[in-house]
Amino acid sequence: MICVPITAITTAGALQEIQQAEEVADILELRIDYLADPDLAKLLAARKKPLIATNRKTDEGGKFPGTEAERLKLLEEAARLGAEYIDLEWSCGQEVIQRFKELTREGKSRIICSWHNFQETPQDLDQIYSSIKSTGADIIKIVTQATSINDNLRIFDLIAKAQADGQEIIALCMGPCGEISRILAPLLGAYLTFGSLRPGKESAPGQIEARTLRQVYRIGELKETDFRLYGLVGNPVSQSQGIYIHNRAFQHLQLDSLYVNFLVEDLASFMRDFKGYLCGLSVTMPYKQKIMDYLSEVDPIARRIGAVNTIVKRKNKLIGYNTDIIGAVQAIEAVTGIAEKRVVLLGAGGVARAIAYGIARQGGKLTILNRTPSRAQTLARELFCRSGGLEEIQDLEADILINGTSVGMAPQSDEMPVPASVLRPGMVVFDTVYHPATTRLLEEARARGCLTVSGVDMFLRQAAAQFALWTGFEAPVEVMRSALKW
Ligand SMILES: NC(=O)c1ccc[n+]([C@@H]2O[C@H](COP(=O)([O-])OP(=O)(O)OC[C@H]3O[C@@H](n4cnc5c(N)ncnc54)[C@H](OP(=O)(O)O)[C@@H]3O)[C@@H](O)[C@H]2O)c1
Structure with missing residues (x-):
């Protein structure tokens, strides 16, 4: 009551x-x-x-x-x-x-x-x-x-x-x-x-x-007393959209399941004491790497990316996955194929790592550019691709341009990671930033005749992949989209 x-x-x-x-x-x-x-x-x-x-x-x-x-x-x-x-x-x-x-x-x-x-x-x-x-x-x-x-x-x-x-x-x-x-x-x-x-x-x-x-x-x-408990572990968690989209999806499929935010300061004691209550987790900053210490198994691709954003409990074992990679690839492939395309990825942080692995796996010709070129180089060595500093975008021809940096995220939402002059008609421009849903980069890209993919699409698809791993059901993506509070 x-x-x-x-x-x-x-x-x-x-x-x-x-x-x-x-x-x-x-x-x-x-x-x-x-x-x-x-x-x-x-x-x-x-x-x-x-x-x-x-x-x-x-x-x-x-x-x-x-x-x-x-x-x-x-x-x-x-x-x-x-x-x-x-x-x-x-x-x-x-x-x-x-x-x-x-x-x-x-x-x-x-x-x-x-x-x-x-x-x-x-x-x-x-x-x-x-x-x-x-x-x-x-x-x-x-x-x-x-x-x-x-x-x-x-x-x-x-x-x-x-x-x-x-x-x-x-x-x-x-x-x-x-x-x-x-x-x-x-x-x-x-x-x-x-x-x-x-x-x-x-x-x-x-x-x-x-x-x-x-x-x-x-x-x-x-x-x-008879419900399955899922949630987001992180700090902070209050801005999370997971509570809206996952709970709406559970309701839509009439599953007795619930998703809550776990605001966690001490990951070790949380994982020790809550394990019995949990059926699965989403993982956000700052625990995407550290969480691997508490899992029985980590999916090989998540291990290579070095980050887990999804945990599933099977037979009392906690298993880690990375669904950012699926989310990003599916969001791009809804607009264009990736194989053999010239893909320029801006950024070499957490999300960029997952995307880089996804692009390489789909056969894209990848170049990674980052503000700190040495970080781009480290990632590029793992994937046998090219790398450089952000300014090198001027000399590159790209079929797909991906912003995997945090540039353009609110409150600095009038910033762009690259000048608008590099955007050409027909180019596919994907911005992983999802707050705001339509970034300045995406606005400029649309105005120049590019096809655009938003960070919201990636977010929804990575969440849908989590949902499928947890429940075994295909996620109702459009129902989840309608539950977003952005
Ligand atoms: N759509 C989704 O589902 C989804 C999922 C996760 C994250 N994201 C978004 O992805 C973005 C990056 O997150 P993350 O977890 O990868 O962060 P991160 O690990 O901290 O990496 C940040 C990246 O942005 C670059 N960067 C930061 N400030 C910059 C600036 N002023 N100019 C140029 N480059 C700058 C960093 O370059 P340096 O290496 O030089 O520092 C680094 O490459 C965030 O906006 C986040 O909201 C989206």
């Missing part, structure tokens, strides 16, 4: 938010502590969905400015008005919790006993869980700050423990490293997850928009 916090600062604003939130929420959380003029009778009468009444103290991350007695009085009023859930912090003490239990026994409200740690995910979670459980609250809520992605695993263990005890629990991690818990907790058996009404309306750090939880991550639709 998805719970949307109502965080307006006036009753009038909260009434509006309740109406909007009900389109996407299963449950509402009325944050009484945000309200300057809480008219609880009006607010509770207006809602159609079940409601949690929360009046958070400041030392538990809330905003309530009054005394403890005033704070509890508002919660009592909410209970009398029929709020389905009353959130009481464990720090209120047993006496207060007991008083509310008696009060709510007369009505319909259930008690959520909550505990927050905004600094860390402490080691003694089991002890905290047992102490809260002993209060006899209906639902236990434990929320911690994730300082590493592995903290989420302790929250997942806690959910499993509660399930074994037949105890309802809300458990998740806050912060960027805790984002995955907000997606995975309800799928692993937690009572609910929180989702914001819209960006800017988060009631806690790392809260994901409720619409994204429902539409991208399919919370409420995916089968709980």
